[in-house]
Amino acid sequence: MTGNAVPSNPSVLNTTVLSNFAYIDRTDLVAALSNVCTVPVVREELAHGVDEHPDLQSALDVLDDGIPVVEISDTVSNREAVVRSHLDPGEAQAFAVADAHDGRLLTDDGDARSFAKDQGVTVVGSVGVLLAAIDAGRVDESTADEWLSTWVDEIGYYVPYRNIEDYRK
Numbered sequence: 001m002t003g004n005a006v007p008s009n010p011s012v013l014n015t016t017v018l019s020n021f022a023y024i025d026r027t028d029l030v031a032a033l034s035n036v037c038t039v040p041v042v043r044e045e046l047a048h049g050v051d052e053h054p055d056l057q058s059a060l061d062v063l064d065d066g067i068p069v070v071e072i073s074d075t076v077s078n079r080e081a082v083v084r085s086h087l088d089p090g091e092a093q094a095f096a097v098a099d100a101h102d103g104r105l106l107t108d109d110g111d112a113r114s115f116a117k118d119q120g121v122t123v124v125g126s127v128g129v130l131l132a133a134i135d136a137g138r139v140d141e142s143t144a145d146e147w148l149s150t151w152v153d154e155i156g157y158y159v160p161y162r163n164i165e166d167y168r169k
Contacts, residue, residue, distance in 0.1 A: 004037065004068035004071060006070045006073075006101050007035040007037055007068075007101075009035055009101070010036070010037050010098065010101050011103060011104050012036075012070075012097045012105055013030065013038040013042060013067065014090045014094040015042050015049075017106045017107060017129060018042070019049075019055075021129070022058045023150070023154070027059055027062040028062070029129060030106075032133070038063065038094065041089045041092075042069075043063055044090075072093065076097050080095075086115050087112055091112040095112065095119075095121065098121050099116075099121050103121075104121065105121050107123065107125065108126050108157070127159060127164075127167055130144045130148065131144075131167060144164045149162055
């Protein structure tokens with residue numbers, strides 16, 4: 001699904017959140033977010049990583065079936081060029097779309113999160129997506145805790161807490 005228009009108030013994915021959910025084979029939870037989309041550079045990053053990380057194929061598959069890859073306008077392209085000195089390519093393009101369309105950036109990358117917050121762009125990470133899935137009744141809290149532990153133990157995901165309950169305080 002490439003060449004799609006950007007939804008209003010988009011939730012724009014960079015690679016990190018999508019790859020975490022691909023690791024647990026639950027990209028459907030990301031696809032279920034309202035106004036979710038991603039950018040062409042993220043598709044490219046995922047495609048380049050599939051040989052080393054085969055689980056990323058499910059992330060590519062959901063892009064074809066459920067998460068639009070949006071068209072990049074000249075305005076977004078110009079904003080992306082400005083922020084590339086601060087962010088990696090996928091983060092820069094995703095940030096530029098979120099910023100230009102009053103959206104939110106979905107990333108777990110610490111530098112991208114800090115930069116986006118400094119620029120006034122709302123940021124949500126994998127834990128936020130887990131919380132949304134729980135609130136929507138798509139997964140229970142104990143399963144979310146297991147996935148969080150899997151990410152920490154198996155792929156080196158860094159979070160301050162390993163229990164979803166601690167994020168609700």
